[in-house]
Amino acid sequence: MNNTKIINEISKINEIKSMDLTQLMGDDHRNIMDHFARFFLLANNNNEEALHVLDSLCWELERHLLIEEKEVFLSYPIKGVKDQEMVDRLFKDHREILHMIESIKSKISQNIHVDCSELKTLWIDHEAFERDIFYPTLDTTLSDESKMGIYQKVNTLIEDRSKS
Template sequence: MEKLIQEAMLAEHKKMESMLKKFENHIGEGGSSIKEKLNEIKWNIQKHFFIEENAVFSLYVPASSWEVSSVDRILREHEEIMKLVEKAEKNLRRENVDKVISMLRSHAKFEDENFYPSLDEQLNSEQKEKILGRVGEIIKG
């Protein structure tokens, strides 16, 4: 059976969700511990966005208006999420951290339930293999 891009990206989203849950459990601690955890999350967000923007979107040419608007939405959300992370780094208030977490979850949900299933339907096996090959290179190093 053919491997799906959705499966690979869902696995990445699950890793991120696990990190977010651990982070939520430590938010009340404050101090350097919470800053370190936020920095770790930021690093993982940046890696994830790099995968999407350079392994997936560089090989995928959206055809329909829905696909174009979906890619635009995802890229716009990447920018918004990074701005929220930077704001949370500068001011570690609970509401700033909660906005980051909420936006990440909403973003992942859209990708998992809408974008990646559609992408898997649109691409042929060769295109999927190329994308998954690049995703694997980035993840495994």
């Protein structure tokens, strides 16, 4: 490995160590929120375009949930009932969000008027809980090595997203 590559790798490692998961996943949440915002504007106004945006939203959301459920949530150190309840709530929120989206998608496909307020509220509450409580707690409990592992997997999936 030449010196430039070594310097770049060291720089990446230092960048990862200085980044917290709250920031990293917050960036991904903003991407998903942009998809939600576009969808909410189109719902009941332009069903064809709304379905297209909803498909894109589902892809981004499923990728995001995969990261959280397979990497992040399982990395959370469960020290008691309260910790387990918090992680269980996040899994439950994910299932509810996906279920609501499928229901809305089905209605739009049938040209039935949809009410997105429940989905909007659930997503906003879920995102705020992760941003304000879950990720800051995780940032203070995980080692830099664990955070680096999550960071690298998240970046791989984000890079895959930008290629498609």
